[in-house]
Amino acid sequence: MTDQPAIEATGLEKSYGGVKVLAGVDLRVARGSVFALLGPNGAGKTTTVRILSTLVRADAGRARVAGFDVERDRRLVRRNISLTGQFASVDDLQTGAENLRMMGRLSGLSRAQARRRADDLLVQFDLTTVGRRRVATYSGGTRRRLDLATSLVGNPQVIFLDEPTTGLDPHARQGMWHVIAGLVTSGVTVFLTTQYLEEADRLADRVAVVDGGRVVAEGSPAELKTRFADQRLDLTLADPAAFEAACTLLGRRAVRCDRDHLTLAVATDGSAAHVRALLDEVDPHRRAVRRFALHDATLDDVFLALTGHAATASEKETAGV
Incomplete structure (x- = not known):
């Protein structure tokens, strides 16, 4: 090179x-x-x-x-x-x-x-x-x-x-x-x-x-993921009412919301303290969240953080653009 x-x-x-x-x-x-x-x-x-x-x-x-x-x-x-x-x-x-x-x-x-x-x-x-x-x-x-x-x-x-x-x-x-x-x-x-x-x-x-x-x-992909997304906390909510309440509470902090599966994701630094704080915020009474998982961020998370929406299978360039 x-x-x-x-x-x-x-x-x-x-x-x-x-x-x-x-x-x-x-x-x-x-x-x-x-x-x-x-x-x-x-x-x-x-x-x-x-x-x-x-x-x-x-x-x-x-x-x-x-x-x-x-x-x-x-x-x-x-x-x-x-x-x-x-x-x-x-x-x-x-x-x-x-x-x-x-x-x-x-x-x-x-x-x-x-x-x-x-x-x-x-x-x-x-x-x-x-x-x-x-x-x-x-x-x-x-x-x-x-x-x-x-x-x-x-x-x-x-x-x-x-x-x-x-x-x-x-x-x-x-x-x-x-x-x-x-x-x-x-x-x-x-x-x-x-x-x-x-x-x-x-x-x-x-x-x-x-x-x-x-x-x-x-x-690099690794740099972008660290800089803009870092970690992602995925939450599965107990029912539609809990899902809607969590989405409303988190607002733009919710990087993904899937109503069909009652799941949403929120960015986190991955520390135990921050994960606990998010769970307490979303589910203070310990009844709204059915399960959760912590994941490394993907480029999809970076894409969403930078452009305001997730990429989809139809995320293609229009003709001439």
């Missing part, structure tokens, strides 16, 4: 139709790392990726990717990056090997070089057994692995992954996590946007949370 960052952005601003989507985004991504950008719907994640990958121009600010200015050196930036969107973009009518060879030829490789590169990537992404089959016969997880393999044909320094595991089942998602982790060991820098907070927690060296067009927090 060198001192020069793989990605550096300062003061990025962007508006669409009078709506300010980015209001001064600053980012710095170390080479050979995984960087995750999180944020609620419309926070500006996809716009940030589009600016950094030269697909749109910022209204203000500067950015460098792989050592090149995204405005002055757009062609050089594009030669050194790859962008993989939310949906696989491979050709269903060709085999996996044919897709890879075609991408190699489009990247300027000779026929022999393209074939060698395709064979190497089939091995790297565990696709040798399906490489001669048409992509139309692939499962969703296998298609995503092939899509990621095609994005690496040109040996990019930086790869942008925009929600790469959307729509995959848990087993396929785990497989993709293994592949993405392997990319970093080969020296590639990964810039990841994701709706799965567990994904960022598992993969990212650093995480930035963007909200309202600004970066509101940045750090």
